[in-house]
Amino acid sequence: MTDLKKMYSTILGDSFPMEMTISFGEQRLIYKKKTWKITQENGTVEERGVRYGENPDQEAALYELTNGNLTLGECKFIEPGNGLVSAINVEDMLQVGKHPGKINLTDIDNGLNIIKYLMDRPAAVILKHNNPCGAAYGDSLAASFNRALRCDRIAAFGGAVVLNRACDIDTAKLLVNNYLEVVCAPEFEDGSLEILKKLKNLRVIKISAINRLADFERFRFLDFKSLIDGGIIVQQSAVNSIRSIDNLTPATATWKGEECTCGRQPTQAEIDDMIFGWAVEHGVTSNSVLYVKNGCTVGIGTGEQDRVGVAEIAVHKAYKKYADRLCFDAHGVGYADLELAIRKKEKDVSLKEAIDAQVTKDRADLPGSVMISDAFFPFRDGADVGIAQGVSAILQAGGSMRDFETIQACNEARPQVAMMFTGQRSFKH
16 A cells, blocks of 8 residues: 555655746747756755645646747736746745645745735635635734634645735734645745744745735736646636726616616625625635625635535535634534544533534524625525624625525515626636
8 A cells, every 4th residue: 555654754756847838829938947956954955846746646837928928818917927836946845845846836826826816904814725714814924824814724734824914923823723735925024934943844834925915806817727638628727807896787688578676785894795705706616605704704615516515515514613602712622523422422412502502593603794695696596695693794696597586585584685696707617
């Protein structure tokens, strides 16, 4: 049997060339494979590329654009030298830990893809397997990270954190209390790095260009998908154009010659959560449904085949993670650890019963949240899932033949639920 521990600790070589050239007609893009000279504890210096791909038996390489540019439709590649993830140098790896693998790099990249729309105030995104498991605004960076973490402490284990402000000491103290793979920020203030270095395997990466991520909002890049027969699908990347109330339209539909309109318009707080939620949605694998509240995710459902199913999964996750949060706050251990202690007769079952009762009473903090769907609801059943949990507003693409049913569901709710349309979907696969 394969020794998995040994596989994870083994550093693969790679068969990829040092240079790659891509031609689009007369335009040529020249890429150089990224390697880093890393000093080991014994003082030896090793030159390494990407640790491995999605799995430890898959070779991988990272290439940085070093020459040429591309204008293709709405795509215009960033000028060489202005990169983000592909431009990470060894000096930016403030602590290498285990040098990064493919998943670490793509988690950082998708975190940047989300947080570039959240640059107006302190924000944090925690990712796991290229999906956000928690995202939040806060009055401070520490508050942002703490709120994002409390969305889903369970999934954040071994995750990647992307911060949009310089990591300060207060944030570092919170970060170091968790098992994380990567922490990425535009800068690290005096004293913060010393705290983070207590976790020897943590990768601490500085990307100073985060400070100007808002400049990347409208840029499109080329997205390549290789097929098993060697073919390639190339597409322009998605751009989030939902940036204010001006980009939203009231939920209306026509059915049998009559116009259906939502009976309640969203409040400013609900609009703010719609804009925040759609920015997070931009980085979530489809089909997806999110619940957000006060600039923070409450439940994130990802990658399902049916929309009502993912709406239900997001609710289930919200309840499970809320129970874990309450348990940790009250007893300093996770909900699963408490259950195990009860089975071992080390804790009284009344502790669990009290938490369960509080979760039921609070309905996992879902009442008053905004439901975000990355495409239209083909039937009202998906919206009904959120309405049953007390959401106060819904944001969806609109455009279904049955939009009138979802509007009716919002109007029938007590109190009534507001709903707005984006006029665009936000699929990601």
